Amino acid sequence: MATPLLNKDSSQPPSTLPTISVCISIASDTFDLTIFTPFKIGIALTLHHHQPITFRTRDIPLFDRPFTDPGLTFTNTRNRQAIAGIGPICNFYFTTPGIEGPLPSETNKDHWTTLFPEQPHNVDTAFEPVLAGRTPREQVAASMLRFQMPEIQTMKWPWMHQYEDRQVYRIGVSSGAGVKEWIGGSLDEILELRKGGVTPNYRHEKIEFEVRETGEFEVRRPDRDGSLSWP
Known part of the structure; x- marks a missing residue:
């Protein structure tokens, strides 16, 4: 369910700095951890400026690894506690100046993103279950048994223990x-x-993201021991 937050006039004189608005959408307002299908999140970023802008994609986690910090946040609407930087996607980059370079070129152009004025740039991401073995809690329990338990892999949700x-x-x-x-x-x-x-x-002028529309979802998880989370 989408929730509008701001309603600003996007028209700007050419002398002003650009702004980028963010609209977040979800396919369902219920996230049931017993149903092992991805919980999809859509992010639409729109540039408000008189010309396009271009930047290195890996410098902006929201574009290719939105569950890292800084990136998406998830705030409990009851106690206002925010969860950030613990999502299921963690990418590590190993680059050399000779390959990526400080400026766009024909050899590194795939590492750069352009935003065009008033044209939404869509980023699709999701919480996704994985096939995993025992959690650390389950490993301790298994080690205390007199007989050896077979290693069984089941579907679990990465980094969901705080939800x-x-x-x-x-x-x-x-x-x-x-x-x-x-x-x-x-x-x-x-x-x-x-x-x-x-x-x-x-x-070297920072452009903050302005969240204009967002979504809220209710978590459903019957596992009081947190066994649906990994690790």
């Missing part, structure tokens, strides 16, 4: 998740400039 049964969580975006440095213009325009020997200017 409580029958509690409602609102999705947000953590502070510090915005664009920290960027280049004016589209990726294609920048590559054409570089072919002509022109070096584009980096803008």
